[in-house]
Amino acid sequence: MCAEIHQLIKSVCRLILPLAFLTVLACGKKKHQDPPQNEHPVPSVPVNVTIYPNDPQYAIHLQNPGGWVYIHGAGVQGILLYKKSQNDFVAFDRASPQNPNSSPSKIWVQNDNFTLKDTVSKATWQIVDGAPIQGSVWHLRQYATSFDGNKLIVFN
Numbered sequence: 001m002c003a004e005i006h007q008l009i010k011s012v013c014r015l016i017l018p019l020a021f022l023t024v025l026a027c028g029k030k031k032h033q034d035p036p037q038n039e040h041p042v043p044s045v046p047v048n049v050t051i052y053p054n055d056p057q058y059a060i061h062l063q064n065p066g067g068w069v070y071i072h073g074a075g076v077q078g079i080l081l082y083k084k085s086q087n088d089f090v091a092f093d094r095a096s097p098q099n100p101n102s103s104p105s106k107i108w109v110q111n112d113n114f115t116l117k118d119t120v121s122k123a124t125w126q127i128v129d130g131a132p133i134q135g136s137v138w139h140l141r142q143y144a145t146s147f148d149g150n151k152l153i154v155f156n
Contacts, residue, residue, distance in 0.1 A: 042076055042093050042100040042141040049074045049154040051081075053147075062089075068109055068127065070094065071154070077106050079143065079154060080116070082127050089145040091154040092116075092130045097138035098123045107140065116140070 049071060053062040061069040062083050071079040076095035083089055092107065096118035099105035105120040109127065116125040123135030130140035146153045 041097045042095045047143050047156045051152050053152055091143040091145050092140040
């Protein structure tokens with residue numbers, strides 16, 4: 001009986017020790033971190049835009065979650081406003097982190113309504129949070145939003 005218990009303990013140790021060693025090694029690796037937002041290649045410019053999502057100009061595009069609209073004349077190269085849920089919006093500058101000073105290099109919503117693409121550099125991002133998918137280490141420059149059920153403010 002003791003020999004069987006001893007053999008069982010040896011078998012368990014052979015499994016657990018390598019797993020513990022791999023866990024310790026994995027903990028020592030640095031996780032990918034986004035560069036600090038204050039070093040973002042898209043310049044920080046003052047933004048304070050108020051829109052009314054129920055206004056006919058916006059209602060057709062922002063009526064349902066998943067809707068989006070471009071807002072011209074704000075930010076560096078305009079703003080992309082996306083409706084995440086009934087009362088939650090996100091706003092991104094349309095200037096590409098890959099080419100922030102190039103006017104042909106803007107962020108465009110793709111046909112899948114999920115992917116954003118800089119058609120010059122071909123870099124892509126997610127519409128829900130501006131996270132890079134391919135071709136960029138930078139998230140899109142995001143602006144804060146405040147929605148009271150009627151009035152939506154995009155600001156920084």
